[in-house]
Amino acid sequence: MKIIEHSYGADLDWVKPFANKLGGKVKGNFIIVPEDTFKGTRYFLDCGDDIVAYYVDVMNNKDVNLVQKNTKKDFIGIYYNITEGDVKYSSDSFVLNVGRWKYNLLVIDSALDTNYKIKAGSRSHAFCIFMKKTRMAYFAKKNNINFKNLNKITDSSKNTIIRFDRMSDESYHLIEELQRFKPGGPIYDLNIRATVHLLLSNFFKKMSATRIIIQTVNKLDLERIIETQMFLINNIEESFPSIETMALKANMSESKFKNLFKKITGKTPNTFFMENKLMEAKRLLEENQFSVSQISDRLSFTNNSYFASKFKAHFGLSPKTFVNQL
C-alpha cells in the first residue's frame, strides 16, 4: 500500500506539496493527479476569513494510505464525508469507519495525526473546511455557543478536539447539490463559498442546540437506527413502511424506536422519509425528464394532488410552478 504523508491547513501552503506527493500538479484551483491513481475532482478554495474549503470527488484506483501530519497546528478541520462504502479513519487513539452511513461528520484538531485508508475501486466524496482556531473561537463566541472549555480547545498546547457525529440531512443535500455543478470558474467558487457558509451555519446551530449528542446513545442502537435510515433512503421510491416493520427490523419496541429515531435524526421516521422523498422529487423535476404525475407515481404518492400539496407545504411552491420557473 502506498503511503502518502501530507498536511492540510487554513491557508494554501499545503496544496503544492500535497499535489507533488500525489504525483500531480496544481492547476488553477484544481489538484490534477494522473488518472491511474485517482480519477475525479480535487478542488480547493481560499474563502477568506482564515477558511479554506477542499472538495474531493474521486475514484480511487490504488490502495492508498493518506497520513495527515500537519505542519501547522493552528486550525480545525471539519470533514463532511459522504463516501458510499467503507473508509477507515484512524489515529493512535481511535479507529473509525467513515462514510455516508457511518460517522460522516468529523471535527478534528490539526494537532492530531490521522490515517485515512482508501481501498482501490472505492469512491471518495468529501467536503472539508479548514478553519483557524482563533476564527473558530470568534465564531463560537459570536454565535453564543458554549463549547465546553473553549479556551482549552482553541489553545493547541492544552487539548485537542475530536468529534464524530452525523451531519444533518440539510448538510448532506448541500454537498450533494455541489455535485451537480461543473467544477471551475467564478460561479463555482461562489457556490463553494455559499456551501461553506451554509454548512457552518448548520454546524453552529447544531452545536448550540442542546440536544443529546450521538455519543451518549448505545452504539448498537445507533447502528440499528442508521440501518433503518439507510433502508428508508434505499427505498425512497416506495411508500412508507410502517413503524411496526421498521421497529421489528431494528429489534426494538415501537416506542423505543420512535424515540431513538427522533433523538438521532431530529425528525420522526415519517418526516424524515417524506422530506427525503420530496428532495428526490425536486431532483427529478430539475432533470426535466418526467412530468409531475410521472414523478408522483414513481415516488408512490397515492395521487398527484397529494404530492403537489406535500411539495407545496415543504418548499412553498407547487411542483408545476417549480418546473415552469426553472
Place this chain on the structure above:
Amino acid sequence: MKKFTHFYSLTPEWQYQLAKEMGGELIDNKIIVLPENLGEGHSFFTQITPGISALFMDFVLTTPIKMNRLKSDNELYIFHFDLSDHPSIIKIDNIDYKIGSSINLGLAVISNAIESSFKPAINERTIALRLLVDKKLLNEFIKNHPTEEYAKRKIKIDKNVPYYYDNIDSNSLLLIQSLKSKSVFDASFDPYLKGISLKLLGNFLNRYTDSVAVKNEITEVETEAINKTKTYLLDHLYNPFPSVPFLSKMAGMSPSKYKMLFKKEFNSTPNNFFVQEKMLLATKLLQSGDYNTLTEIIYELNYSKLSYFCTKYYDLFHRKPSEDFVKKNRVIKKPEVYIKI
C-alpha cells in the same frame, strides 16, 4: 405617507442614518427593528465578501411608507428579490414598477447610480432580499465568459438600462423561502444568509451566462421511443410504410407530437426518412447483380409501379435506376472465391 431617504453602501454605516430617521433600533450594526408606529418587523444587513453585501427585510407595515434611495458614489448593482405576498412598488424615473413573486416578477436589478423609491404594501408581509454587488466584481464574473455568448444573452447590464426585471427561478425561490422560517435573531442566521446570498448570485449568473441552461426539450424517454421506431423502420424496409398512427402508438405519443419530435431528431418526416432509406437499399440491390429486371427489385421493395419508383429514385440521386443497374449474369465467369463451410 411617511417618507425616508437613505443610501446604500457595502459597509454597514448607511444604517445609522436610516435607523435614526425611522426611529428604529439598530442592533449590532446588523439588525434594524422597525418602530411600533410603523409596523412590525426588521431588516438584517451583512457584509459577505469584499464587494458583496446582503440586506434581508421581513416586516408587516401598518403605516404606508416610502423609502427614497439616493444615488451614491460607489458603483453598485442592487439585486432585489421580492417574495412578498402582495406586490410592492418600485419607482424609477417617475415610473412605477410592480414587484413581487405573486405577479411572477420577483427580481429586479437596479443600478445604484439612479435614484429609486420603494413602497412596500401595507398590512401584508413584505419579504425581500437585496444583494449589493460591486459593479467591477460583477463585470469580472461576466467577463470570464466568451463575449459572443454574452451578446446573445437575455440580459445585458449596461449604463443605459436603469432597470431590469424578471421572475425568480425556482431554485432561488426555494432558497429565499427557506429564509422565511429562520429567525434573524438566531446566531446561525448570519452565515446562513451569507450562504443563501452567494447561491442566489451564483444562480443568477448561471442563468444568464450559461448556455447549457437552455432547456433540453426532448427528454431521454422520448428520444429512446423515437429511436425505437427508427430501428423498426430500418428493420422493415422491404415492407410498405407502416403509417404514422402506427408508429406514434409504438412510441407512446400522439401522432402530431411524434411527427414533431421525429423531425427534431432526424431532420426529416418519418415517411421521407423511410423512403430515403429504401432508396439507399435499392442502390445496393441494383448493384448486387442478383436480379434480372428492375421490376423484380421494385416488387422486392414493395413498389407496384416502376415509374413511381424511378421518380423517387431520381429525386434522391439524380440518376435513373437503370444507370445503376447491374444485370444478373447467368454465366459464372469466375470460379467462386469463397469457401463453403
